[in-house]
Amino acid sequence: MTASAKLLLMALSLALGTTSAALAQAVAPAPLGALSPENLSKQRPKAPFDLTGTWLHDNKDGPNSWRFIPPTFKLTPQAQEQYDLGQKATKEGKVYRDDIGQCWPAGMPLIMTRVWPIAMVQLPTAIYMTSAFMNSLRIIYLDGRQHSNPDIVVPSFNGESIGHWEGNTLVVDTKYFPGHHHWMDQGGASIPASDQLHIVERIRMINSGKVLEIEYTMTDPKSWEGDWKMTKRWNRVDDDITEVECWPDLNDHIRSTSSSSQIR
């Protein structure tokens, strides 16, 4: 090998080495999967409660029990514009931007208060929630991981939820939303949920494990000012969930979704 060929080889290996090091720095090692045997078998303190079961939101106070409308709020100009259009539609007997009816996901927090119950399975590493509405999946990680790198995470309507225990309360932090076709209410207060929506849930199990109480603190600087706080309850029910899909031809039959009283 000539001297110049040796030099070229050295330069190449240096360049390759630098690239690999840079790549290793940019991409942090992925956490162990929540269902990996290694993660599941790690020693952890016993969880204060197990919410494995099927839950249906408490509907006894009528529509306000499922709606997410704060008693008082100050919206940003862009959210106020949407809200006003929603109010105008309601006054005219119309419905403004019912994206859920067009098969867009309900997303957090509305997915928690649909007509259908939510099946929850709690493991030491995560809670898996499947809403019987559109089989919507929500995962709350409990294995000590941090939120994902914002440059890598894929925004989703139910967001990324990371939970930890504070005494007998499960505190869940949820963010990373898509910021489009996502609303805080359906067919009422048209307050949009932006990609800056951030939800903290304080979850308690009460009434001998029959009732789940969640205190919500929600911020979204693109849509409203300050903290939006609400507390809602779920009752344990003995129903199994079933498959619910928004088929391509569903709204051909559910024709109110294309009625002229819908404002898109």
Place this chain on the structure above:
Amino acid sequence: MKKIIHSIIGLSIVFMTVSLAGHHSPAVFDRTKEVKLVGSVKEFRWSNPHSFIELDVRNEKGGTDTWAVEMDPPTYLVKAGWTARTIKAGDMVTIVVNPVRTSEPIGKFVSITLPGGKVLTEKPPSPTP
């Protein structure tokens, strides 16, 4: 007194129905109005997220309107006495709906009178005292 009790029952039924939020907003239906439809079942689909009935109804012009009658999910209907075989295409039935606020033939199911005269709603029968 009887009248008052009936009104109260009526109000609670409306209240319960409005409070359910499903695939789409229920605000599109006018809950203060009821329309009685007599016609032939074109299709009854027992499905999630909503069951539905398409009902052929003769209109004033001598033609036929196909009404889209939207219903709750089967999990609720079962508790109200429904099965997938309760009605089938061709059955002559009477259906009461809350119509949409436009003149379109679309409504939210309230009750049905089956060919044999039996009446079903979407709500479980009240427990007898």
